[in-house]
Amino acid sequence: MPDIVVMFFLLGLVAGVLRSDLTIPKAAYDTLSLLLMLTIGLKGGMALHGAINTSLVLELLAVAAVGAVIPLIILPLLRLLGVNLSDSASLAAHYGSVSAGTFAVVLAYAESNGLDFGPQTTLYLVMLELPAIIVALALYRRFSEDTVSASRIELWHETLTNRGVVLLTGGVLIGWMYGPVEGAGVTELFTGAFKAVLALFLLEMGLTAAETLRPIPWKQWRLLVFAIVAPVILSLFGIVVGLQMGLESGSLLILATLVASASYIAAPAAVRTAIPSADIGLAMLLSLGITFPFNVMVGIPLYHATIEALL
Numbered sequence: 163m164p165d166i167v168v169m170f171f172l173l174g175l176v177a178g179v180l181r182s183d184l185t186i187p188k189a190a191y192d193t194l195s196l197l198l199m200l201t202i203g204l205k206g207g208m209a210l211h212g213a214i215n216t217s218l219v220l221e222l223l224a225v226a227a228v229g230a231v232i233p234l235i236i237l238p239l240l241r242l243l244g245v246n247l248s249d250s251a252s253l254a255a256h257y258g259s260v261s262a263g264t265f266a267v268v269l270a271y272a273e274s275n276g277l278d279f280g281p282q283t284t285l286y287l288v289m290l291e292l293p294a295i296i297v298a299l300a301l302y303r304r305f306s307e308d309t310v311s312a313s314r315i316e317l318w319h320e321t322l323t324n325r326g327v328v329l330l331t332g333g334v335l336i337g338w339m340y341g342p343v344e345g346a347g348v349t350e351l352f353t354g355a356f357k358a359v360l361a362l363f364l365l366e367m368g369l370t371a372a373e374t375l376r377p378i379p380w381k382q383w384r385l386l387v388f389a390i391v392a393p394v395i396l397s398l399f400g401i402v403v404g405l406q407m408g409l410e411s412g413s414l415l416i417l418a419t420l421v422a423s424a425s426y427i428a429a430p431a432a433v434r435t436a437i438p439s440a441d442i443g444l445a446m447l448l449s450l451g452i453t454f455p456f457n458v459m460v461g462i463p464l465y466h467a468t469i470e471a472l473l
Contacts, residue, residue, distance in 0.1 A: 166357075166361070167267060167270055167357060167360050167361045167364055168267065168364070168458055168459060170361040170362070170364045170365045170368070171364035171365070171367055171368040171371075171455070171458055171459070172368065172459070173365060173368060174364065174365040174366060174367060174368020174369040174370075174371075174372070175368035175369075175371055175372050175455065176368075177368070177369060177372070178368060178369045178370075178371065178372020178373055178376075179372045179375075184369065185369070186362070186365065186366040186369065190362075191363075191366045194359055194362050194363045194366065195262075195325075195363060195427075196325070196329060197352065197355075197359045198262065198263070198266055198356075198359055198360060198363050199262050199325070199329040199330050199333070200329045200330075200332070200333045200352065201333070201352040201353060201355075201356050201359065202262065202265065202266060202269070202284055202287070202330060202333065203284060203329060203330040203331065203332060203333020203334045203336075203337065204333040204334075204336060204337040204345075204349050204352055204353065205269075205281075205284065205337065205353055205356070206281050206282070206283065206284025206285060206333070206334050206337065207281075207284070207333055207334035207335060207336060207337020207338040207339075208281075208337040208338070208340075208341055208342045208345065208349060209280075209281025209284075209337075209342075210281045210282065210285075210334070210337070210338045211337070211338055211339075211340075211341035211342065218282055221282065221407060222282065222285055222286075222289050223289075224403070224407055225285075225286050225289040225290060225417070226289040226290070226292075226293050227293075228290065228399070228400065228403055228421060229258060229259075229260075229289060229290035229291065229292070229293040229294040229297075230258075230293035230294065230296075230297045232254075232257065232258035232294055232396065232399075232421070233251075233254035233255065233257075233258040233294055233297045233298035233301060234297065234301070236250075236253065236254040236257050236258060236298075236392070237250050237251060237253075237254040237298065237301050240253055240254070240388075243384050243385070243388070244384075245385070247302065247305055247306055248302070248306075248437050248439040248440040248441075249440055249441050249444060249445075251298050251299065251301055251302035251306075251433075251437055251440070252298075252429075252433045252437055252440035252441070252442070252444075252445050253385075253444075253445055253448065254294075254297075254298040254301065255294060255295050255298035255299060255425075255429045255432065255433055256424045256425050256426070256429040256430070256433070256445045256448070256449045257392060257396070257424045257425075257449070257453075258290075258293075258294025258295070258297065258298055259290070259291045259294045259295050259424070259425035259428055259429040260286075260287055260290045260291050260294075260420045260421075260423050260424075260425055261420075261423035261424060261425055261426060261427075261449070261454060261457075262287060262330070262427065263363065263364070263367055263426075263454065264419060264420070264423040264454060264457050264458065265284075265286075265287055265416070265419070265420055265423070266356075266360050266363070267360070267364070267457075267458050267462065268415060268416050268419040268420075268462050269283075269416065270356075270357060270360060271415075271462050271466075272412040272415060272416060275466070277410075277411050277412030277415060278410045278411060278412045278413075279410060279411075279412030279413040279415070279416055280409075280410065280412075280413045282413075283412075283413050283416045283417070284330070284334060285334065286416065286417060286420055287330055287420065288327060288330055288331060290420055290421070291327070291425065291428055291429075292327070294429075295425075295428065295429055295432045299432065299433070299436045299437070302436065302437055303436075325427075327428065337349065364458070367450070367454065368455075370450060371450055371451050371454060371455055374443075374446055374447045374450055374451035375447070375451045375452075379447070382444070385444070385448060386448075386452060388448070389424075389448040389449070389451075389452035389453045389456070390452060390453070390456055392422075392453070393422035393423070393424075393453050393456060393457055393461055394422070394461070394464070396421045396422045397418040397419065397421060397422035397461065397464075397465045397468070398418075398468075399421060400417045400418035400419075400420070400421030400422065401414060401417075401418045401465070401468060401469060401472065403417070403421075404417045404418060405472065411469060411470075411473060414469050415462070415465055415466050415469055418465045418468075418469065419457060419461065419462055419465055422453075422457060422461055422465065423453065423454070423457055424448070424449035424450075424453045424454070425449060426446055426449045426450040426454065429445070429449075430442050430445065430446065433445070
């Protein structure tokens with residue numbers, strides 16, 4: 163059976179499809195996402211307490227390189243499919259970037275299945291996200307005749323100060339500074355409630371995914387197929403890189419899943435500022451309405467099975 167947290171996503175998805183009056187207040191969703199990202203950061207930071215070394219820095223640089231490469235692959239591919247430059251760059255930023263929600267699910271999956279993974283996997287989130295967004299938007303600037311796009315200062319500000327980056331990075335730093343013992347009075351409250359918070363967060367994600375799929379734009383069938391095929395191919399890229407890095411099975415699964423995921427929080431904020439002509443609704447439909455459910459319900463077990471077959 164799927165992990166119990168996945169069932170909460172399915173519950174929200176079914177409720178949304180049936181047009182139930184079930185809703186999660188926006189304030190509650192904002193609180194849940196805040197708690198989720200902060201807890202992920204704290205968990206990683208506490209595990210990194212006293213464990214930073216040169217090999218870790220090199221590993222994170224390799225992960226950042228992966229994030230920078232993905233938009234270089236996706237943007238030309240989408241242009242070949244006939245997608246305009248604005249939306250190609252937008253989707254390259256979304257699919258080069260990562261999903262904190264997907265990370266939380268694969269983290270819970272790895273823990274439930276007893277897989278070994280390193281604490282540095284939390285840092286993969288930031289190391290993949292920032293280069294991907296920057297490269298995708300740099301490509302747009304390079305090939306676009308749009309002179310109204312945001313300045314570099316605005317772009318960096320949107321990318322580095324969005325709440326996901328601030329909470330994850332801040333959580334890692336706090337967890338690393340105080341460790342699992344000295345900070346236990348505060349951190350145990352967050353880490354102990356991690357799965358419960360994730361379950362409620364996924365309930366809202368299910369409702370939101372159903373909303374983005376209503377109605378399904380069948381005329382965009384090429385992009386709908388892309389939203390399912392791209393995660394599988396990108397996961398193989400992540401697995402190959404992870405094997406070359408010598409990652410353990412859990413870390414390898416987390417890297418593959420992150421590479422296969424698509425952002426629906428950080429990337430939209432940056433794209434809105436830098437590419438005003440991009441269709442953010444289309445990006446949200448693909449990333450949140452299709453790729454996120456695919457990864458949560460099918461992708462993660464598929465990537466795990468692939469890794470098990472290769473190891």
